[in-house]
Amino acid sequence: AAGVIQSPRHLIKEKRETATLKCYPIPRHDTVYWYQQGPGQDPQFLISFYEKMQSDKGSIPDRFSAQQFSDYHSELNMSSLELGDSALYFCASSLPREGVKAFFGQGTRLTVV
């Protein structure tokens, strides 16, 4: 079965650079969530989109922005990267009105050096 696809799987950036992470949800899933998981930490909710509109916002820094496109894929844009941004970034998707049954991707491991 198709799963949530994230790219790239690994990314190394220097401080103050920018990064773009991509998420392709499961077919027919129109809701996308982004989470950040630091080393040894629980996933922290960043932002979500439903039908291409921002739905909920968590602890996303102002340096980050995201959007959902017409094909429902989503991109997380991160600017002025800091060392503390090094983490696993997960994307999850769900069917409409089934947020509790979100499926997670494999994550993008971002390392800022």
Next chain:
Amino acid sequence: QKEVEQDPGPLSVPEGAIVSLNCTYSNSAFQYFMWYRQYSRKGPELLMYTYSSGNKEDGRFTAQVDKSSKYISLFIRDSQPSDSATYLCAMSDVGGGADGLTFGKGTHLIIQP
């Protein structure tokens, strides 16, 4: 104090034992309670979700929610080495929406062959 508290472990038990994993929470608005399993360097995988108080059973897994005590549990019967992973509890006050989940820090479970 975090909204969701979970003992990070590690919890080490012999194969075949019954495992009990627990979370406590402080937000009485939480209505939906999920358990995720996360293998190293992988995305969280939804195991079970429960609405409000009560029990739910799925194969070797049983989830319990006690809203009066703000306490949830996941029991694993006949534990197998393949159950070794980090188990994350997650909660939401909106089941059908696109709001983000609040996770516990995860309990690292080791099943010894």
